[in-house]
Amino acid sequence: MTLFEKIIAREIPADIIYEDDFCVSFRDINPKAPVHVLIVPKKVIPRVGDAVADDQATLGALLLAAGKIATQLGVNSTDKGFRLAINHGKDAGETVPHMHVHLLAGRELGWPPG
Template sequence: MTRTDCIFCRIIAGELPATVVHQDEICVAFRDINPQAPVHILVVPREHFASLDEATPERRETLGHLLVTAARVANAEGLTEKRGGYRTVINTGPGVGQSVFHLHLHVLGGRPMSWPPG
């Protein structure tokens, strides 16, 4: 189901353009239009739910699939541990930077990153 008010649902439906690097029956991964690193890819479930706060036991398979896909995408982009690795991030809520309220996982790499983030 496409939510017309959700930019990620519209990208998934093909209504808005995106540079897709992976897609399957559970998720779509595409390049962020405002990258915060040389590689910045979003991994988004096809099912719309606003944030990790809406995770349920029924969504366990989807959430695990997002993580496995993030690792596959990162490695396909050359972000292996030997090349510096990568960071995965899920922001939950506007106070920590979530600006699109469709759960998504950021895959960032290609530059040194400090800790703590932000």
């Protein structure tokens, strides 16, 4: 069972800020920006490259949730803004084998990332 599955099952505490039928979102314990939340699907998909056609609804729900969460946190605007990131594999910084979306905001984010 992954760390995220334990958070979803409420076996490990987290600062949960959003939940729906498809996902749970909570604040990252090691934030890289003033706003840094993780949007985690309840269905375990190890990494985005492992997703299959049956995962379309879940993947779409993650992006829709990101917009709702950004609005809830006051960063869904053209004068503020936010970034979404998905890490796939060790070289990309993946640390938990349960696909998730990082929502980062609250400061100007440089480009390119990394």
